[in-house]
Amino acid sequence: MAFCICAQTESARLGHTGCLIRGHSMSRQVVTRFAPSPTGMLHIGGVRTALFCWLFARKHGGRFILRIEDTDLSRSTDDNIRIIEEGMAWCGLDWDEGPIVGDPGQWKGPHGPYRQMQRMDLYKAKIQELLDKGLAYRCRCSRETLDERRKAVEAAGKVFQYNRGLDAGRGCADANHDASESAAIRFRMPTGGDIVVADLIKGETRFPADSLDDWIIARTGEGPGEIGVPTYNFCVVVDDTHMEVTHVIRGDDHLNNTPKQIPLFAAFGYDLPAFAHVPMILGADGAKLSKRHGATSITEYQAMGLLPSAVRLALARLSWTPKIDGKAVETAEEELLTDEQMIQLFDLADCQKSAARFDMDKLQWLNQKLIQRASWQELEPHLRSFMPAEWTVKPDAWKAQAIHATQKGKSLTDMAEALRFAFERPATFDEKAAEKFMTPAVKPALREVAALADYNHDRLEADFNAILERHSLKTKDLAQALRVALCGKPVSPGIFDTLILVGREEVVARLERWL
């Protein structure tokens, strides 16, 4: 059987689509896709893959597709699809084609629908085409006989391969079954030689064709003549070509699936897309990232008070080293890339081949740095979900002061917590601190603070120092006493910021009980 092993060209290695894809146009628009299966929450590893697809498409002025692979009927749910859509949206990974959030019946883009279960007619037609060409065949072997044969081969210490090796001659390949009985459909795989995958990240890898077998492309149908639900490896090939995907960027757990898919592209007469298999993300202990490691779902990261921009950067920096003029980023300053810089710098050639462990410390550092750089306006939409509704909005001057005072926090939750004193009177007081700082000597000074009228920062500082002078107190004495009175604890932003954020009227009210 003839099929094209099609090693990709140097231009593919460089990420150019050139004449690689389907030959027609020399400069085809780049198209990438993220194709999650809605069988659970949106995993952080999936988000990273999606991010690479998104970055690549954006860099090359191409399109990014979101496609839902819901052919696993038993595990896919509409709820999970919603979770994926919302997670992607929160993360800022907008798709040009795909489902419309919250509306299962609608989609955008010319290649819809973007849920595989809604594309059955296409798949069935393509399977029939393969059947007609003799490139696929009906297999009536039951699960039971398959299990028996598998056991027999494994007992002999060999690998079970359908109709291959010890199982050769026992398959349905030459049986010419008609459609009178229900059957699964198998794809006729080539034998002999290597199937090569020219991967943009992993390089060229070869798989002996004889290590593969005739795999099932469609499950057993409901009744005679019915073609059942096609399997993943089949749907991907059909969809990727029909959606004109030029660059298949996916997790490297799919690298082994690629040699199964390549002969299928050939059987359909399709040219190959470029492949890039990105390494996995591992937990801190080097094991596969699971619930045991803490947060795996993107929604958990959102709940932790992380900025989507920080999550994007942290995820991108796992397995990717941005290079500026051929030199890897060196300083902390250079690490803090904006989305625009990431898009500009992104290159699959600068991606690592090996798996990376998830680094929560780095994520938090990035988050802190990004918070420091943001304006209140940029932060407010994210911050709001961490602030109780009763915390009413204050004037712009207050916002400026607030951001100046609390921006040292590592997370949005830290910031919201650091702002609590500005909205709520302390319910309790730190006894030890009160005892230590609320000395008789400090009270007269406190009384003078209560009398201050001008809450301009510099003026406040000057008046404050004058009070210290009059009472022979150290800054610390008065500042800590004030913190206890205003915040209930000896920790708060700079004391003048604290005063301003609470506001004169409220300062006086909170001071009253101590005078």
Place this chain on the structure above:
RNA sequence: GGGGCUAUCGUCUAGGGGUCAGGACACCGCCCUUUCACGGCGGUAACACGGGUUCAAAUCCCGUUAGCCCUACCA
């Protein structure tokens, strides 16, 4: 078992024949300081192992080991 991928400080990584093996995060120390932080400065710390090739190997080759993936009518 078969096939495939991977291997540099604790973590993310740069470096791809000759480097004191570089950076970032974390950690430790010092400084700053009105609290907590922020910030500044400095420090500890790595080429998985064994064989080759070579004047010279982290770098090239071959093994070994370890981890991961595929080997489903899952995706």
